[in-house]
Amino acid sequence: MEKLKFLIIFITLYCVVSEDNNENTPVVFWHGMGDSCCFPFSLGKLKKLIESELNHTVYVKSLEIGGSLVRDYESSYFIHPQKQIQDACDQIKRDPILSNRTFNAIGFSQGSQFLRALIQKCPAVKVKNLITVGGQHQGVYGLPNCPSLTEKSCEYLRQILNFAAYAGWVQNFLVQATYWHDPMNEDAYKAKSTFLAEINNEKTVNNDYINRLQTLEKFVMIKFANDTIVQPVETSWFGFYKPGSSSELQTLEESEIFLKDRLGLKKMKEDGKIVFLSTEGNHMQINLKWFTENVINNYLRD
Template structure:
């Protein structure tokens, strides 16, 4: 198996792994399919792109993005990557919306094979405090919205709804730290896990993209690890003034000091970017 993977990688450049956002799936021709083609067209060295499917079909991949606990999704993603011969010498990763924080968590929990560069596009790295308007006809989305409004930190909802697992209520900071089953855990706010920090520091680059007019991520600064100052939901702390950074809980400050933390802001709404914006700013981390 190792000989095969080495043979493949003598022909191909570093492969790329994609993880889609909420309501999407691995293989839509207009989303992840289009991104895969764009990467291969614009970056000639990338000849292998793997778009993660969580489940056994495109439909289950979409529903699992709402209903399968995140750590179960991470386990399935890790198994796929470890079983793929083309990825055994390492890969770059690009996550879209919630796929951005999921891939960051994958770097923390699945260090082999190594993730080299991680690009998070519109990811909610500090979580969210607000749920966007659901697309017309999306009954599952409306169900999630109602459940979050009912009680995001109840054990019933935390264990069943993905978006509850990265719900970060600044008005209930201690409750969030105690009961969050995903974002509070991987941000080392529940209890400190040195392995999570050590594994994230293995990244060569962590690249974070925020959208200036983002109407989906609340607050939009979460895409850059910024968040509300604890105890209120008006003042936003930039990433380097949050306790997550100043206490270096997951290694952000260390990555920043080493020049491995990169920030980009795109002008549009959530995930609205052009091929040119992608290649001019982000292709350098995939070549």
């Protein structure tokens, strides 16, 4: 009888260990502007794709900011990124699966720079691969399209950003103002940006931000080759306009952030941690076959 009990315990433990070994690293999503955590036609579709491709052995969490679907949607326009990041940090610390495990992180559009900021600012977060899809790592200078808003509302937002992006009340009121980057007025951007300039270490250098990014295995940046929404599209690869120009572009490697190594990206590139990918299509037009071959198969399978 004792031998039988021992055998049952051994088999049970073996099965548990085997099951754990077959589990893939968890995945965390952060949606973009005008989207939400759980819309079935956007992130919900990608969640199902990842679960299916990984044989349902992966935990996928799509961050819901504010505690409800409506509040989550509104947050993409009207909740300051710093508050959103604190909310996301608290969610992960409370999550029984994510709180003590490394996970892969995928940011979509503005969720890209929010997830990167989460890694930099939240010590509880342990990310293996950061994958950003159509992100705006050096900000935007132009707002040609506003998904899910009326044409009149879009025009209103454009006018605010063009003429008052760095006013204190606009920075506090409108999320997109916090990563508005005016290359014609770099001093105002660095002084008054309440989010992007801070997380890009353009105000002062926070070494914790550098050290936490160094823990990544890969930092994958995906650009949409035909993107007409994000201006300039090079911001998805951490490039931007040259200071003083609204037309001449520079790559990440030509930027002050890289040359002065404000975020440790130079070392990450030298270590082979930075990956640039490009896919056809306009902003957030994700080809599922391409996503499977280039993202799931290369960075989400253990």
